[in-house]
Ligand SMILES: NC(=O)C1=CN([C@@H]2O[C@H](COP(=O)(O)OP(=O)(O)OC[C@H]3O[C@@H](n4cnc5c(N)ncnc54)[C@H](O)[C@@H]3O)[C@@H](O)[C@H]2O)C=CC1
């Protein structure tokens with residue numbers, strides 16, 4: 301008889317998933333992912349089931365990492381929020397399996413993992429691609445990803461000013477009151493973006509919210525939303541003029557509307573830059589287009605499970 305799997309909830313995940321530990325694990329996973337067979341990451345493109353009746357999607361994201369000897373699948377749902385309901389727009393669960401025999405070892409909250417690993421990967425890209433004197437950080441969006449990006453960016457970098465814009469001023473002000481440091485609330489995306497050195501787009505927009513004409517030459521942009529082939533956050537001016545980095549070339553070319561619609565060409569995966577096989581052109585205007593990778597969930601879930609096990613043996 302198998303033992304029951306462990307059930308690890310959001311509070312426990314929060315406790316074990318600190319950015320300082322997570323970032324080096326994710327850097328290593330990104331390098332392995334971008335190393336082909338040699339890297340030992342098996343990660344098919346995720347399967348997405350549209351739930352059109354409710355403007356929602358269900359995604360299944362499996363991966364195995366030979367280096368970590370970890371096997372997981374995340375099941376994630378994301379829904380357009382039509383009301384001010386407390387239910388998060390994104391919910392997720394990660395199943396962690398024993399790779400040697402397929403036994404389910406743990407069922408782990410995936411919402412906190414998704415928020416933190418996405419923000420941590422943006423911080424990794426930013427460290428490589430930001431201009432040398434980056435003083436102003438701009439966040440477009442004020443939801444869960446805005447929160448996790450704010451946390452890791454204020455921990456890993458020292459910006460002199462942080463600005464936020466959201467689709468209503470009320471939401472942007474709400475964000476500013478929940479975070480620990482000073483945030484300048486902006487009334488328009490253009491006001492927030494003008495003069496910013498690093499820009500993060502973390503919205504559920506389906507049309508561009510960031511226009512290339514507003515962006516300071518040499519700025520670095522982390523484009524996190526618009527993960528459907530017909531959704532946009534960035535306009536063609538920006539997509540055609542930037543140097544474009546992605547997490548996965550294969551997935552970004554299929555899933556990112558900003559890439560599919562603009563037909564912009566991808567310069568490199570961020571794992572190739574970490575490996576040293578492609579340069580970080582930090583003096584140019586750079587975009588890191590992230591769609592999210594299963595292997596990021598795999599290493600995060602393994603970190604949580606191993607930490608939990610060490611305390612609960
Ligand atoms: N690249 C990755 O690995 C991941 C990407 N995401 C994406 O990041 C984005 C943000 O996710 P969460 O913060 O979890 O969502 P959320 O629902 O917590 O926040 C969404 C934000 O977008 C704003 N928004 C909604 N519609 C908008 C519009 N039409 N124009 C401008 N702003 C709008 C909302 O006011 C809110 O501030 C989503 O597009 C999501 O799919 C989420 C998880 C992982």
Ligand SMILES: O=C([O-])C1=[NH+]CCC1
Nearest residue numbers: 376414527591592593
């Ligand atoms: O990687 C991920 O979990 C997601 N990317 C876009 C929506 C959810």
